[in-house]
Each structure stands twice: as structure tokens, then as C-alpha cells.
């Protein structure tokens with residue numbers, strides 16, 4: 001396949017012969033930062049309707065890949081298609097389909113949570129009443145109603161993550177791309193977020209998330225990709241990728257993980273007790 005060719009029509013249609021492109025088709029993505037090749041010719045298909053987990057060690061290129069996919073960062077080569085729309089040549093259509101929670105999100109944090117959501121809703125062309133209604137519902141479900149009148153700059157890390165997720169949801173996108181959505185989030189909120197995402201996927205939406213927590217990916221996702229060094233090491237249905245073992249075992253096998261400490265950090269082992 002040529003690195004820039006649009007996604008081939010995929011046999012994942014409606015059973016009546018109709019076929020649809022993958023939710024996301026990444027083709028030969030490359031991104032270099034000075035001496036670091038963060039993404040090294042990465043190609044990947046995310047099937048429509050899948051709950052897709054992107055896993056990899058620190059510095060693997062997950063965040064950079066998601067930024068290239070959602071049009072937040074311009075690739076040096078390659079491209080990304082969102083339901084068949086090139087995110088660089090047809091950005092308005094592609095971005096309308098996406099709800100994005102980036103890592104280290106720069107929010108308009110001098111607005112209150114409620115104002116921010118209404119503003120993002122209005123940017124997505126929702127009328128004021130609908131934007132307010134959805135904002136109130138999202139604040140309620142994410143247990144942020146009491147913080148609705150607080151400036152976002154004063155939110156905790158977990159609250160910031162939740163308001164970022166609400167911003168990604170307010171226009172009812174077809175595909176959610178979430179970078180570490182559970183990071184800093186308390187267990188109760190994590191359960192809520194999980195059920196929001198599961199019901200979104202059950203209704204035909206596609207969820208792509210990155211996470212370091214293998215158990216969570218294994219519980220939630222039906223498809224995964226393991227990436228390292230800016231390349232895909234394995235991808236496909238979860239059961240196919242993990243084989244007979246756990247996802248964590250497969251991950252460690254592929255990425256090469258465990259370091260024997262030997263005599264390293266000997267100074268840390270106290271002789272107390």
C-alpha cells in the first residue's frame with residue numbers, strides 16, 4: 001500500500017454489501033523532533049465501532065501519533081484519514097467527526113467549567129440553549145456540577161481531565177480519541193467515564209485511547225496496538241494480539257521490559273529492621 005493512499009474499502013459493512021472505511025486509517029506517519037524520530041513510518045487501521053487501546057512504553061510515540069491523527073501536529077510524511085477524510089486536506093469534515101482529549105490539554109482556563117463547555121459547544125455550532133443543556137448534563141454526569149462556576153485554572157488535575165473529556169463529548173462526535181483519559185482520575189469518576197465510553201461504543205461510536213494500564217485496556221478494549229520506537233509492533237483484535245497469555249506478558253515480550261537490578265541501587269536497600 002502506498003503510504004499516502006486513502007484507506008481501501010474495508011469489509012466491515014452492514015452485511016447488505018455496503019462497506020465503510022475504517023474509523024481511522026494512519027498511513028506512513030513520520031514525525032521527527034530534532035534528533036528524535038518520534039513516529040517512524042507508522043500505519044494502522046482502527047475499525048469502525050471498535051474500542052481500541054494504544055499501548056507502549058514511555059516515549060514510544062503514542063501522544064505524537066494521536067496528535068498527528070487528529071490534526072494537532074503536522075506530520076513530516078504520511079497522513080491520517082478519519083472515516084475516509086484526510087485530516088490535512090479535508091480538515092473541517094475530519095475534525096467534525098472527532099472528539100479529542102489531548103495530553104497536556106491547553107484549555108481556555110480563565111473560563112468557568114460551565115462557560116468553557118458552552119463555548120466549545122458554540123464553536124461546534126450548537127445553538128446556545130442546546131450547548132447549555134448538554135454542558136449541564138455533562139457536568140452532572142461527571143460530578144462537576146459544584147465546580148461549574150469555578151474557573152478551570154483552579155481545577156485539580158483529575159477535574160481538568162474530566163472537563164477536557166466533557167469538551168470532547170459535547171458535539172456528539174463519531175470517534176473519540178483520548179490520550180490517557182483515566183490519568184489522575186479517582187476510581188468513582190473512572191467508573192463513570194468507563195460507562196460513558198462503553199455506552200458510546202455500544203451505540204456504534206469508535207473509541208481510541210492510550211493508556212499504560214494494561215488491565216484497564218484488557219477489560220475495556222476489543223482491539224489494541226502495541227507501539228514502540230514510533231512503530232507498530234503488533235495490532236489487531238485483543239485476543240489475537242495477546243494470544244494465550246495476558247496483554248502485559250505480550251507487551252513485555254515485544255517491548256523487552258524487565259531490567260534485573262543486580263547490584264544497582266544497592267544504596268537504597270537499608271540494613272534497618
Ligand SMILES: Nc1ncnc2c1ncn2[C@@H]1O[C@H](COP(=O)(O)OP(=O)(O)OP(=O)(O)O)[C@@H](O)[C@H]1O
Pocket residue numbers: 033034036037038056057058059060061062063064065
Ligand atoms: N515537542 C517535542 N519536542 C521534542 N521531542 C518530543 C516532543 N514531543 C515528543 N518528543 C519526543 O518524541 C518521543 C515520543 O514522545 P511521545 O510523547 O509521543 O511518547 P509517548 O508514547 O506518548 O510517551 P509517554 O507514555 O511517556 O507519554 C519521545 O522521545 C519524546 O521525548
